[in-house]
Amino acid sequence: MDQEIARRGLVLLGCGKMGSAMLEGWLARGLPAGSVWVRDPHPSDWLQAQGVHLNEALPADPAIVLVAVKPQMMAGALPDLAALGNGATLFLSVAAGVTIAQYEAMLGGATPVIRAMPNTPAAVGQGITAIIGNANATAAHLEQAEALLSAVGQVVRLEAEAQMDAVTGLSGSGPAYVFHLIECLAAAGEAEGLAPDLALQLARATVAGAGALAMASGTDPAELRRNVTSPNGTTQAGLEVLMDAERGLPPLVRATVAAATRRSEELARG
Structure with missing residues (x-):
């Protein structure tokens, strides 16, 4: 120090x-x-x-x-x-x-x-x-x-x-978005018949493990996604829903980060 x-x-x-x-x-x-x-x-x-x-x-x-x-x-x-x-x-x-x-x-x-x-x-x-x-x-x-x-x-x-508002919307508030993703994954697992505790354990470990892999590998996230997506397989079926340009994750995350960024700007103005 x-x-x-x-x-x-x-x-x-x-x-x-x-x-x-x-x-x-x-x-x-x-x-x-x-x-x-x-x-x-x-x-x-x-x-x-x-x-x-x-x-x-x-x-x-x-x-x-x-x-x-x-x-x-x-x-x-x-x-x-x-x-x-x-x-x-x-x-x-x-x-x-x-x-x-x-x-x-x-x-x-x-x-x-x-x-x-x-x-x-x-x-x-x-x-x-x-x-x-x-x-x-x-x-x-x-x-x-x-x-x-x-x-x-x-x-x-x-x-x-001026970049601080976007940082706030992305990484400052971002952990809460990821926590909610864990909630949603666990709830989806329950809906498919898994016990609540098991669904939550799977969701937590999946998000933590994927994040650790993304950090450790240094590989572009898109490449990591493609590496685990077999043609006509289960992952592709899920991603077709998740990556939908109108109703999927991309527009939702864009709107989420934008809303948090705008709120940060408002707070800075008092």
């Missing part, structure tokens, strides 16, 4: 599921607990046992403030840290829907700010996070952000903040 972070300290504002997952990853990678200050009004038993500075006075010049509170709590939580704005402290936010301009308004226009959009598989170290920084965020800041966020999965850099 970055020696500057260990020396100057890291402030974690909010330590719910996402904050806890990140903190666990940082500590596992060697960040000293004594270099972490956590602000959380309802600390879990796990957090209290980690040896971090919990709800104590903050260091004067921390390397990073990582903002992990819910957007609706931002107005009450961030003003206490305004004194750290316009300086050398990087503000890294994983709060959905809060724009860089909003942070600059609260902290000062000279504040280095990086906005990030992780997703819930970060809780098991399998997330993916997209990041974008403002003009004050240097290459070193982006590298620090990547180092921190890679503790819970992959990190990608965006070219413009």
Whole structure:
């Protein structure tokens, strides 16, 4: 873990599921607990046992403030840290829907700010996070952000903040779409006569295994699909329904991601 972070300290504002997952990853990678200050009004038993500075006075010049509170709590939580704005402290936010301009308004226009959009598989170290920084965020800041966020999965850099809404619609909300796919597969199995527990076990393992294969092989998903589709076989029969251009999965997923993207845009506008 970055020696500057260990020396100057890291402030974690909010330590719910996402904050806890990140903190666990940082500590596992060697960040000293004594270099972490956590602000959380309802600390879990796990957090209290980690040896971090919990709800104590903050260091004067921390390397990073990582903002992990819910957007609706931002107005009450961030003003206490305004004194750290316009300086050398990087503000890294994983709060959905809060724009860089909003942070600059609260902290000062000279504040280095990086906005990030992780997703819930970060809780098991399998997330993916997209990041974008403002003009004050240097290459070193982006590298620090990547180092921190890679503790819970992959990190990608965006070219413009405007892309964040589409990222939210795809990967930010995407795990919920996949969970619903598991529900639907299990329900379909039940409808064909399988016991509920067996149908759910098959659905979970199928989705998890297919995802793992797609990641491990590096092969184009379309090629993987073709590889398991025998002419006139069972998979082809199912795919003819699933891939229907009017009523199948392609238009449904397109509309789903578009709806989530539009909602992200609305939330960003307030």
